Amino acid sequence: MxxxxxxxxxxxxxxxxxxxxxxxxxxxxxxxxxxxxxxxxxxxxxxxxxxxxxxxxxxxxxxxxxxxxxxxxxxxxxxxxxxxxxxxxMKKPAKMEYPALQGDFKFYGKSILQLIEKAIALEEGDEKDALIEVIANNMKKSYNIYNKEHVTDDVIFRHLKELSENRLDLTGIDSLEKSKIYYSATKNKNQQNKNQGQSQSQNGNRNKQRNQQNQQNKTRRK
Incomplete structure (x- = not known):
C-alpha cells in the first residue's frame, strides 16, 4: 500500500x-x-x-x-x-494599507474624510455651506449609532474642525438646529406628522358622516 x-x-x-x-x-x-x-x-x-x-x-x-x-x-x-x-x-503578501481614519474617529468612516476634502475644495457659498451641514449631520448620526449615546453639538464641531485640520470651523455656531443642519429633516418630519394628523381627521369626519347617515336611514324606516 x-x-x-x-x-x-x-x-x-x-x-x-x-x-x-x-x-x-x-x-x-x-x-x-x-x-x-x-x-x-x-x-x-x-x-x-x-x-x-x-x-x-x-x-x-x-x-x-x-x-x-x-x-x-x-x-x-x-x-x-x-x-x-x-x-x-514563498514571498509574503504585502501588508494591506488601512484607511487613514483610525483611532478615536474611526466610527465616522472614510467617506466623511472624502466629503470634508470636497467641502474644503468648494468656493464659499450656499453649496459649500449645505455640504458642511450634511457632513456634520452624518457625523452626529454616526457618533450616536457607534457610541449608543447622545452627543452634544459642540463635540461634533470640535471633531469636524480636527478632521479638517482647522479648515472647516463651526465652533461659532450654538447648535446644529440653529445652523439649519436638521432643518430639512425636521421640516419633513413635521410635514409627515401634519399629513398624518390631517388623514386621521379626515377619517374621523368620514366616520362621523357615515354614522349620521346610518341614523337618518334608521329614522326613515321607522
Whole structure:
C-alpha cells in the first residue's frame, strides 16, 4: 500500500493527485519535444478540471504558472509565458494599507474624510455651506449609532474642525438646529406628522358622516 506521506508533495491540492502525477511523469521524459507536447496536454486538462479559471483574466498564464509550481519549478519545457521565480511563491503578501481614519474617529468612516476634502475644495457659498451641514449631520448620526449615546453639538464641531485640520470651523455656531443642519429633516418630519394628523381627521369626519347617515336611514324606516 502506498501512503500519501510516501508520495511527492501535493503542491496544489485543488488539481488533485492525478494532475500532480502527470506533471511528475512529464519531468521524467528525456525528449524535449515529448515534454512540450505533454506539458500542453496537461495545461488543457487543468483547464477542463477547473473551468472557473476561464472567467479570469489571463487564465492561460495562470495555468502555466500552476504547472511550474506543481513541478517545483523543475520542468524544462518551452512556456509561452515567463517562468515565475521559485522564491516569489514563498514571498509574503504585502501588508494591506488601512484607511487613514483610525483611532478615536474611526466610527465616522472614510467617506466623511472624502466629503470634508470636497467641502474644503468648494468656493464659499450656499453649496459649500449645505455640504458642511450634511457632513456634520452624518457625523452626529454616526457618533450616536457607534457610541449608543447622545452627543452634544459642540463635540461634533470640535471633531469636524480636527478632521479638517482647522479648515472647516463651526465652533461659532450654538447648535446644529440653529445652523439649519436638521432643518430639512425636521421640516419633513413635521410635514409627515401634519399629513398624518390631517388623514386621521379626515377619517374621523368620514366616520362621523357615515354614522349620521346610518341614523337618518334608521329614522326613515321607522
Amino acid at each position: 502506498e501512503y500519501n506521506t510516501d508520495r511527492t508533495h501535493l503542491y496544489m491540492p485543488e488539481y488533485g493527485r492525478i494532475v500532480q502525477s502527470l506533471v511528475e511523469r512529464c519531468k521524467t521524459l528525456e525528449d524535449r519535444d515529448e515534454r512540450n507536447t505533454m506539458a500542453k496536454a496537461i495545461i488543457d486538462f487543468m483547464g477542463q478540471r477547473n473551468p472557473q479559471l476561464r472567467d479570469e483574466e489571463n487564465y492561460k498564464h495562470k495555468l502555466w504558472d500552476h504547472l511550474f509550481i506543481m513541478a517545483d519549478f523543475d520542468l524544462d519545457v518551452d512556456s509561452p509565458y515567463p517562468i515565475p521565480p521559485k522564491g516569489e511563491r
